[in-house]
Amino acid sequence: MSIMTKNIQHFTGRVLIHIRKSAVCFAGFFLLPVLTIFSQTFNTTASPGKIGKNQLTVVTYEIGGAGSVQNFQAPQFKDWEVASGPNQSSYTSSVNGTVTRRTAISYYLQPKRTGRLVVEGARAQVDGKQLNSNSTIVEVLAKNVDEQAPQQNKSDPLSSLFDDPLFGQDAPAQEPENVYDDAAYIKAGEDLNRKINQVLLLKVTTSKNSCYEGEPIMATYKLYARVDVEVGFNKRPSFSGFSAFDMEEPSQSYVYETLNGKKFKVYTIRKVQLYPLQSGTLTLDPVELECKMRFIKYEAAASPNFDPYNSSNYLNTQYALKSPALNIAVLPLPTEGRPADFKGAVGNFSINALTNSTETGKDDATTLQVSVRGSGNFSLVQAPVVQWPKGVEAYDPSQRDNLIKSVMPVAGDKTFDYVFLSHAPGTLTIPAVKFSYFDITAKAYKTIETKPVTIQVAAESKRPKQDTDEAGANWPLIFVAIAKYVLPLLAAGLVLYVLFSFFIRRKRKQQHSEMRAMEDAWERVLNDTKQQATINQQNKVVIGEIPAVDGDEKYMPAFSQAPLNETATSTEVMEERLHEPSNLLQSEAALWMPDHRVFYQALKNDMLQAMVMATGQASANKTALLLTLQQRGADVTALRQLNSIMDECDAAIYSPVHYDADRQKTLDEVRFLLKALK
Secondary structure: OOHHHHHHHHHHHHHHHHHHHHHHHHHHHHHHHHHHHHOOEEEEEEEOOEEEOOOOEEEEEEEEOOOOEEEEEOOOOOOEEEEEEEEEEEEEEEEOOEEEEEEEEEEEEEEOOOEEEEEOOOEEEEOOEEEEOOOEEEEEEOOOOOOOOOOOOOOOHHHHHHHOOOOOOOOOOOOOOOOOOOOOEEOOOOOHHHHHHHHEEEEEEEOOOEEEOOOOEEEEEEEEEOOOEEEEEEEOOOOOOEEEEEOOOOOOOOEEEEEOOEEEEEEEEEEEEEEEOOOEEEEEOOOEEEEEEEEEEHHHHOOOOOOOOOHHHEEEEEEEEEOOOEEEEEEOOOOOOOOOOOOOOEEEEEEEEEEOOOEEEOOOEEEEEEEEEEEEOHHHOOOOOOOOOOOEEEOOOEEEEEEEOOOOOOEEEEEEEEEEEEOOOEEEEEOOOEEEEEEOOOOEEEEEEOOOEEEEEEOOOOOOOOEEOOOOOEEOHHHHHHHHHHHHHHHHHHHHHHHHHHHHHHHHHHHHHHHHHHHHHHHHHHHHHHHHHHHHHHHOOOHHHOOOOOOOHHHOOOOOOOOOOOHHHHHHHHHHHHOOOOOOHHHHHOOOOOOHHHHHHHHHHHHHHHHHHHHOOOOOOHHHHHHHHHHOOOOHHHHHHHHHHHHHHHHHHHOOOOOOOOHHHHHHHHHHHHHHOO
């Protein structure tokens, strides 16, 4: 071959290489946007695809490869009844450096009729683009479908190939056994999101969807699981606008239930009795659970060399499970026929009155006991008004509760003790005491009353007279009681006081040492500040000369161009910031106002405003503010206490009667908690 021929071949080969490289770059330049679009998927699946008319199918709308999902719109489900849903979940996985994000919204549907029923697709805005999912068909039969997996055909003629030594392969291992069928196993290539939706479900049910003010409803949150799962709360249910009584303490116990032919472990997350405090549409916020579970890799378990202690044979995943929000329609109590003494009690009650004695003396203290028994909203059962006869001096009643909150509705009794004195002897008759409530069963107001109470008032006092000893000296019985009982108690109290004083002195000495150490540390900080200020003054350091990062000029603060102030000024600023008070101006102004609702509304406003300033958000939504503070590392215990106090504010605002609580104590607690957020 000549040199000319070799040069031509070499040149031709280099030209072909450049052409191939250019083609690859051209294809990558034009196909990259297309591949990016197709990396976002929005699919509709139904499992199982064939069911009976009394069975359920799980319809999942899965969005893959999306950064954000907004404005999800489910179809009408014309031929279906929604048994549960929407149940929203999401997970992120990383395989060989590739991060996959998936979001799924699932529904449990029951067919209204038989035939080939269509499940329409949904719509959602994915990364700012409007996407539609596909529709799918589910075949509904008149009889229930056996959902057990078909047995492997042992007479398959191809199965003998695995025994042929020419193939050099072993026969496949038998399938692993599990009490939950294949729930704990995941196969290679199996959709993890769909797998989780088949083995996990969070449901919330209520005893009714509409009620009257003060009528109880039961809300139950249950977790259905076919695998072992570790659960933690991301968001606990909020019962704003309700009085809540927990019926059961959360526990690790569970019961078995069969759902759609599958056996589930059912855990009761929370069971609570709710009494609405106002009319309108009240919302039970969703519950968010953080679920951790582990699946066994099917191929590894099927191997005869399966090692149960090898972590590579398992797939660990973390999954966010969310229940739907529920709306409760609360009807206002009727105004027609409402008694003048009605104070908001709803339920079924009876009333009784008696005195601690049927005979008393003039100006002797006597107690009238009025008991309200029954079941209902006891939080609004207030002391009835007693029409006292002339010549009777009465004091404000005290209250004793004996309630059973573990039953629905709450049952028991409230007893009100009225202490009174009669200034005139003779027969004293206390008129019947009336009590009004709204009867849910009859849907009408009822007024019940006690029988009149009659006592005899003597002209002289019935109090114990003075005692006389053998020498004829008169000694009050109260002195005898002091000699017998109080003096030994005083001696014991003195011993306890000495011991307590010893421990107090020891504690104060320890606190003094700690305070001295803190003062020394503070003194060192001030000295360091003085030294640094002196150095800055000598070197003429100017804060305004710090260069800004490119592109961030608009975020740089407008510092002064003057040098640092004198050391004494820096110290004053540090001490002023150390003692900076919390801003609770509205609450402090309304602290002693007669209407308690004004104070609690001002307190709630101040708390929301403080959290808005702490987060920098424009919205005053309580849930969003608490979540933002938690994400920024605020103390979780302080956030829970703030949330509880705001719920107490709601209860006080909507309570039509006086809300008996220590306002100053509540205000001081809020001031302390808000300081903890800074």
